[in-house]
Amino acid sequence: MGRTVPSITQAFIQEQESFARFRRALRRSDQRALDDLFAAAHQHLAAAAFASHALPFEIFLLAMLLEEHKLVLRLLEKSGTDGGF
């Protein structure tokens, strides 16, 4: 019967490919940073699939934000300040 809706991995790859021209226009260092963001979102594909959101890119953005915030928290912990959290 086949799939009726693309899997979350397919949706992720499609979204990533839609930014190919944007990525190409970036500096090499910025390209690496962008790749890191997508890699961060890739870690949460299972959660994104479970969310079954009509707009999966919103979930991918939130997953990127989540990883960034985890990094901030880790850095704050290392520096010994709570940063107001």
Added chain:
Amino acid sequence: MARGMRDSGGMSGFLELSPARLYLVVASRPVRRRMMTAFAVRLALTGPACLLDGGNSLDLYGLARQLRQQCAPQEDAAEEAVWQAALERVTVARAFTCYQMAALLSAAAGRTSNAATLVLDLLDTFYDESVELAERRRLLESCLPLLRRLAHQACAVVSAGTPSLISAAPPQPASKTGQDEGQGMDEGFLAMLEETADQVIRLEAETPSQQQLRMF
């Protein structure tokens, strides 16, 4: 134009649908897919829309994305609420055989509702060679009055195309009985649909430009 809707690139005139009319979209598969998604968005913004998918070709994520883009915030409701309401007005049903498609159309025509009907890739299930040609033709003939009835309830848009080549092998010789003559080809189904439709919209895929791209 409905409240809370944005016109995207002058497409609104082209996508204008008159009530009680049956439209047929004939194009290549990717163009049909884009076109029917645009029609679905258009109809969902103004009222209920019933999508019957015969080719498993509905782009649901694309539909949701376009609806979000076209839903503008209103005075009395947030953008999210408008978008969610438009999304909830869309009903999707899928058929994987011509029998299922005939049953879906019969059920939809039996309901008295003001929902506009979109039938995606209607003929895909009818090109299935595992069903006898005479049977497929009989089923399609029974579906045509149902499409007319659906069009009279609100409006109906049907998309269809010719069967795509899936094998490079030479075609099978026609059977001696002549019953299977014409199998694997168009079988005249598209012409039957075109005769039934009030308006046929033919679209061709954009040919890639031969001009060399600029480097800067």
